[in-house]
Amino acid sequence: MFSKKFSIFIIGLYYIPQLIPSRKVSNTNGHDCVAKDFGQDSTVCVCNASYCDTIPLIEKLNSSMYVKITTNKDGLRFHKEIGIVEVIENKASYSDIVINVNASVEYQAIHGYGGAFTDATGINLASLDGKVAEQIMKSYFGIEGIGFSLCRVPIAATDFSTRPYTYLENEDPELTSFSLQEEDYQYKIPYILQALNLTNNNLKLISSPWIAPLWMKTIASYAGSGTIKEEYHPTATWAKYLLKFLEEYEKQGIDYWGITTGNEPSLALYPDAIQSTPTVAWTSADMQKFIKDHLGPTIENSSYSTINLIALDDQRGYLPDLNEILNDSAVNNYIDGIGIHWYQDWYESANLLDEVHNRYPNKFLLGTEACSGSTVIDLIFNTRVLLGSWQRAEDQAKDIIEDMNHWVTGWISWNMVLNTDGGPSYTSNFVDAHIIANITANEFYKQPAFYTHGHFSKLVPPNSKRIQMILQANNNESDVVSTAFKKPDGGIVITVLNSSDKTLDINIIDEDLRIIETVTPNSLSTILYWKD
Structure with missing residues (x-):
């Protein structure tokens, strides 16, 4: 999607975890945190089937x-x-x-804060005892949890699936064989419905595509620089595929507040030989045409015409490329918001957010993905998961504050639950999460970042x-x-x-x-x- 050269950014420290006995940290609300020290600069809170700390509502x-x-x-x-x-x-x-x-x-105005219902999140929830999984869901969405109100749902597989899959593996431009997969029925839909129930349906959902059927792509790879074949443009096949996802989830009782134009098209800037995350590549000119001729009209002429169409869904540094996409008035009319990821915020100025807001004041800005543990240093030193890292919590809190002070309307973290390796991930792209599940012990750990995120999601409600x-x-x-x-x-x-x-x-x-x-x-x- 972007003409800008990609860059690999490196942040991180080398930590050697050491297990130290647990202790109870007393506070004045709800059930106290049972803290455990894994040798980082802070501690986690341990939860199991019979006990988990809680955070009651703050009364006026x-x-x-x-x-x-x-x-x-x-x-x-x-x-x-x-x-x-x-x-x-x-x-x-x-x-x-x-x-x-x-x-x-x-x-x-604030739209909300939350995380993502990835396959990895659902797989880890399903791998725990039902009562333990319920504690996690209540921790995020319950009245004594941290009040998540805005969540992201991948359309088919991501790198945090156990396999690459789509909803249409065999060539079928008419989409007659489109079908949700077992991952939807086992690892996404049940937990989304549970979250909707816990929030009394006060949960906004955003859908995002990572992966396209190989027969639609210009290269025979789910990852890499491939885009949608030209032959499928006149029939708006890819746009109709995304619409079909909304239809199939509606049949399951799940409606979407927003849909993005595609997760991180800038991944296509990486050489195909080293890029393993599934993606669909777009130049700015092609994305403008796709929205104008296909995605915009397809949604506008459907029963989902009120859904929020969110452009970019990529790093802050690519915001200037929006000018090439939104300079067409028809495209501008279709787009409601702009999604940004946090991974390069440490060197991309927040002034870019102000510039976009000033140029497009009727478009909301929204943080659509963030996690720690994804740097080259983390890969080299195996620090993808750091149990008890305060530095990571502080980094994320600082980013949220900076975003809020520059017109961003919400902030969505990545996987809500990962295992102690930081997965599963079929591409081995392991990272950290707010909650880490210890499947063997049938317990989970709330990272410091779970609580710092909660200072916004619980204490700064939507609107x-x-x-x-x-x-x-x-x-x-x-x-x-x-x-x-x-x-x-x-x-x-x-x-x-x-x-x-x-x-x-x-x-x-x-x-x-x-x-x-x-x-x-x-x-x-x-x-x-x-x-x-």
Whole structure:
């Protein structure tokens, strides 16, 4: 899809896990975390059939009080403390961090936060005892979980399947033999339906294609640089294939809020000999034509005309290429949003997000995929899964905050559940996840990133709006980032990431109200209050 040269990015540290006995970390909410140290810089929380930590809803407080929720490197997980809001006249402050809040200035509305229903997620859930799998589902979607509200579903196989498969293996341009596969019926549909039930159907779903039938592609490989054959363009065969997926899932009681134009077409920039992830390649010009002549009209003229069509679904660095796609008014009218992945955010400026928003203010920006453990260093040193890594949790929290501060409306992690190897993956593309299942022990581990993600998915519900927040760091405290939201019920949410190894004083000022607090070293803190 893109003319830009690809680059291989390297981030990571070499860790040697050591198993250390478990301990119980006390907090003030729900069931406590049973912590276990695997020799990383923090700990995991262990769950099994009979016990799992929980996170109750935060009840609305009167305007004289606030609540601070803390997750940190030292082992606190959603630790709750209640404080008193001050009424002030003199706004002078000598705190390390001053945050001035103006809730009357609103920015983007939030669509939600969540993860992906991959085959690997379903396979690991099905490999555990039913009660253990239920604990995982409740942890993500239950009322005492972290409140996932926006999830992604692959169309057929990904690299996190046990085999490459499509819904139409034999050449059939009329799609008469289109058929969902056993992976859909065993590993996706049952868990999606369970999540819908746990959320009272308050779960938005986005579908994304990775893989196309070989008979449709210009090369006989699921991966590599192949695209859709020209002969299938006049009949819009690929677009109708994607529509057929929506139809078949609707028959199973599952509707989709969005569909993307295709996962990471930039993968086709890698040499075919080394690229193993299934993909369909597109140049920007071809993608423009595909949306204009095939995908857009096919969806528009179907019963799914209100579904959100999401372009890009790739790295932030490719956002400039959207100009070539969206400069056609017909294409622009078909596209509702723009999906971005996080894997190159460490060197691609967030200003690109501002530029896209300013150019296309009626298109929402959405983080559609993120995970840790995918770098070359992780491959070399086998650090795809790091049980208890705070650094990975902190990296993801920082990325979410940065995205939110630059017009992004939600953030979806990759696999929700992986095994201790970081799979299964038929391409051996093992990575990390928020929950790691130990199938042999019939238990699972909630990574620190599970909780830092939860600070957004649970505490910033859909239809919240980002609000103006100005952070002033005194004494050269540069390791703090923050963002702020107004919830639908009027609650003000201030999220503060302290990446330093020091306890810092913070002073939140909102008109004539002041909250004086501290944030612990290497922590993510959320302060929540209501003004009426």
